[in-house]
Amino acid sequence: MPEKQISFLKTFIKVSDAFGATADMDALLQLIVDSAVEAMKAKAACLFLAEGEQEKLKAVAQRGLSADYLHAGYGHAEKVISTLKKEGFIYYRDATTDVRLENRELKKAEGIGSIIVVPAMIKGEIIAILAIYTAKIREFTRDEIEFLQLLAGQGGWAIQNKKLVDQLRVNTKLFLNLAAAIAASLDIKTILQTLTEEVAKALGVKAASIRLLNDERTVLQLAASYGLSDKYLKKGPISAEKSIAEALNGKPVAIADAYTDEGVQYKKEKKEEGIVSILCVPIKAKSEVIGVLRLYCDKKREFTEDEIGLVTALALQGGLAIQNASMYLMLQNDLRDMKEATWTHKCWF
16 A cells, blocks of 8 residues: 555544544544644645535634634635535635635735645535645645545534534523423413524524414414514414414424415515524424414525424423413412302301
8 A cells, every 4th residue: 555545544543533532523623634734744724614505614623824814714605615516626726826716815925825625525415624725836636635535524524513412402401491481480471482582592593483373263373472573573463274374284384485485474574574484383282283483584594304303392392381371270260269169158157
């Protein structure tokens, strides 16, 4: 085996061993960047988190780049990620003249010659990119590119694991806050208001609302909201039959484009409010649907199965709180009736 391939293999084994030995994902990401610089004898390397094709790439670990260079940013993620999906890597032979790159003068001042960028793929999606910077203009062999792709993949798994741990912590806190609100109060308005605020903040959406069916089950009446304007809330009655009615049959409904979906009421008002995507899940008491919990996004969003499952579970907690409050009120009424009956009985003597 050639010496360079042996070096690549040793580097990959070192990173893989670190994966099983450390819970510090930030340290692991830094190890990946350091390993890339050393193995490629490069000037610098940076691992960027791809937070969405419309967002700018965010540096999560780097070595060899100045603060001024990092502050300028990589550029627009959309074009980079699109190219990486098609080509598997991007090579800029001369970073100071390549028209595909932004801030070329800054790259010249930084002393960068060539750049190669590879994706970190997880389940077919790019969640991060690894960029290698050389001081001199140079070519990259197929073996070097494949090694960097494998190394970037390790970074992708580290980022994915960190995301899962962070999300688990957020979900746990969310359920604890809701449980505390339910335990501390039988005021259903307070509980539902807490639910809308907590779920909106946890999932990073624009707004949330809870609407409950009236006695005739024809209109969804507002019970709690977060992040919505008074003008939008007063737009008019919400029909149980016309407004995302499938959720009232017990199924979550995710709407990517609220402006074109046939099941959405008040499209004009939603556009004015800046609502683009909606997730609507049923609220149940026992086995009966009594209302809906809705999340509103100000940009197009595809909700994952895990996110839908989380919101559905929280909606069930809201339904349980309503059920408990109703039972408490019934007990209070029964107790009052018993007292009144006992008093009447005593009057007989």
